[in-house]
Amino acid sequence: MSTGVVSNMPPPARRSGQKRQREQTLLEEDEWTDRIEAIIQRDFFPDLPKLQNKLEWLQVGAEPQHRLTAAIALEEVH
Numbered sequence: 001m002s003t004g005v006v007s008n009m010p011p012p013a014r015r016s017g018q019k020r021q022r023e024q025t026l027l028e029e030d031e032w033t034d035r036i037e038a039i040i041q042r043d044f045f046p047d048l049p050k051l052q053n054k055l056e057w058l059q060v061g062a063e064p065q066h067r068l069t070a071a072i073a074l075e076e077v078h
Contacts, residue, residue: 014020027035041048054074061070 060066
C-alpha cells in the first residue's frame with residue numbers, strides 16, 4: 001500500500017556477486033556469424049592465423065619463381 005510519500009533513500013547497493021546488465025543489441029545473422037566465428041577461432045584455435053600464413057607461403061613456394069622467397073619466409077616462421 002503506497003502512502004504517497006517520496007523516499008529520499010538511495011537505491012539499494014548492488015551486491016558484490018551481482019553483475020551489471022549490458023544493453024543488448026540485436027545483430028543481423030551475418031554479423032552474428034562473423035563475431036561468433038572470431039570468438040571460436042580466438043578461444044579454440046589461437047594458432048590458426050599463423051598456420052594460414054604458413055599455408056600461403058607454401059602455396060607461393062610451389063611456384064618456381066617464388067621458391068627462394070618462400071623458403072626464407074618459412075624459415076623465419078619456424
